[in-house]
Amino acid sequence: MSLLRLCEWLATTSGSIALHESHYMYLIVLSVHVLTLCLFVGTAVIVDLRLLGLTMQSVRASEVITRLLPWTTGGFLVMILSGALLFYAAPLLRYQNVFFRAKMVTLVLAGVNVWVFHNTVYRSVAEWDLDPVPPRRARMTGGLAIVLWALLIMLGRMIPYQVYWFDCNSQTQPAILNWLAGCITDPP
Amino acid sequence: MSFFDFCEWVQYSALLSAMRSSSWFFPVIASVHLMGLALIGGAVLVVDLRLLGLGLRRQPVARVARDAERWLLVSLLVLLPTGILQFMCFAATKYYYLTAFWVKMSALSLALVFTFVVRRKVAMAEEATMSPVWGKLVAVVSLSLWSTVAIAGRLIGLP
Numbered sequence: 001m002s003l004l005r006l007c008e009w010l011a012t013t014s015g016s017i018a019l020h021e022s023h024y025m026y027l028i029v030l031s032v033h034v035l036t037l038c039l040f041v042g043t044a045v046i047v048d049l050r051l052l053g054l055t056m057q058s059v060r061a062s063e064v065i066t067r068l069l070p071w072t073t074g075g076f077l078v079m080i081l082s083g084a085l086l087f088y089a090a091p092l093l094r095y096q097n098v099f100f101r102a103k104m105v106t107l108v109l110a111g112v113n114v115w116v117f118h119n120t121v122y123r124s125v126a127e128w129d130l131d132p133v134p135p136r137r138a139r140m141t142g143g144l145a146i147v148l149w150a151l152l153i154m155l156g157r158m159i160p161y162q163v164y165w166f167d168c169n170s171q172t173q174p175a176i177l178n179w180l181a182g183c184i185t186d187p188p
Numbered sequence: 189m190s191f192f193d194f195c196e197w198v199q200y201s202a203l204l205s206a207m208r209s210s211s212w213f214f215p216v217i218a219s220v221h222l223m224g225l226a227l228i229g230g231a232v233l234v235v236d237l238r239l240l241g242l243g244l245r246r247q248p249v250a251r252v253a254r255d256a257e258r259w260l261l262v263s264l265l266v267l268l269p270t271g272i273l274q275f276m277c278f279a280a281t282k283y284y285y286l287t288a289f290w291v292k293m294s295a296l297s298l299a300l301v302f303t304f305v306v307r308r309k310v311a312m313a314e315e316a317t318m319s320p321v322w323g324k325l326v327a328v329v330s331l332s333l334w335s336t337v338a339i340a341g342r343l344i345g346l347p
Contacts, residue, residue: 031342037222038229038338046230049259056255059247067244071237153226154219161215 004182007091019089026089033082040075041149043068048149051142053133060129061138065122094159096168098181103155110148117141195279204276217273218345224266225338231260232303232334235311239327241320249323253311260303283344292340299333 010016019026049055050064087094094100121137128134134142166173168183178185189197198204207213237243238252275283283289310318310326 027346031339031346034222034225034342035335035338037226038233041226042229042231042233044230045227046234046256046259055259056244056247056252058251059244059255063246064244067246068234071233071243149226150223153222154216157219157222158215161211164211164215 003095004092004184007095010088010091016088016091019085029082029085029089033079033086036075036078036082037153038075040072040079041153043072043075045146045149047072048142048145051134051138051145053131053139057132061131061134062125062129096181096183097159097162098166098177099155099158099162101180101182103152103159106148106152106155110145110152113141113144113148192280192284195284198276199279199281201276207273208277214274214277217270217277221267221270221274224263224270225341227259228263228267228334229338231256231263232330235307236327236331239311239323239330241324249315250312253308257308286344288340288343292337292344295333295336295340299330299337302333303330 019029046055047065047068050057050059050061056064117138121135121141128138133139162181166177166181168178168181171178171183171185177183234243235249235253235256238245238247238249244252275289307326307330310322
């Protein structure tokens with residue numbers, strides 16, 4: 001079964017329709033998803049700023065990370081859960097959205113960035129824990145993470161605006177956009 | 189000039205009409221506003237969590253508050269201009285009529301005064317001279333005020 005078929009099938013399930021049609025439930029989930037930014041990206045950014053040597057310079061880097069990580073993780077779980085529900089409410093619309101697709105790619109990149117950090121530079125944290133400005137590799141992780149969070153936020157905010165500029169249902173439009181959004185078009 | 193006249197003037201000013209003629213303008217401004225939201229979330233939370241005895245609890249409150257303050261100011265430098273621009277886009281046709289907007293502005297004023305006067309004083313004080321109960325109370329008030337600002341802000345954007 002292709003992803004498109006899977007999304008089509010998901011859209012016919014009663015849960016998806018109920019969420020889509022419910023006024024308040026959908027808005028509540030959406031609001032939770034947006035406001036959890038404060039917890040998830042907010043605490044992650046403080047860690048990234050410490051890695052850049054721009055805040056909490058006199059606090060051990062490992063202390064900032066371990067003390068804030070539970071809050072970041074908690075925020076992340078709420079994000080994933082509410083985000084999955086937002087997807088479930090309109091599977092096809094999200095699947096054929098360029099910004100949604102780009103956001104998922106960015107999310108994977110952000111995950112890889114965190115994973116690489118924890119499995120490389122962070123292994124030797126004892127050597128630079130007290131450095132006010134951590135080594136270059138750590139600073140690069142922090143800087144890259146901030147860029148990726150900002151991109152993630154922008155792409156997420158853009159998802160509902162795609163119809164302003166293009167839409168699978170309003171052809172014809174450039175082939176590259178149809179390809180990026182996964183639009184199904186009739187052969188010419 | 190009434191406040192409504194002002195809203196109308198702002199929304200239909202030549203500058204704003206020019207900016208609005210790009211369909212990218214509002215979504216991009218709204219996105220940058222959300223980036224500011226994430227940053228202020230972090231800068232407010234680390235201090236309030238610390239006052240509650242959570243998060244960076246091995247550090248003195250004053251150090252956490254001093255370090256976070258700079259980023260709180262940076263986040264406001266992002267949030268205020270982008271917020272004002274969003275207001276200007278729909279001042280007379282939307283914001284003026286929205287209860288959520290007035291709630292947000294009131295809560296924002298209270299939150300700013302509380303954060304930079306009361307919370308700052310409590311956080312920077314010698315910890316030995318201050319009962320931890322005061323710190324916890326201040327953190328709860330701060331979190332409530334800023335949550336009201338964020339939730340009312342979210343409500344402005346809803347249909």
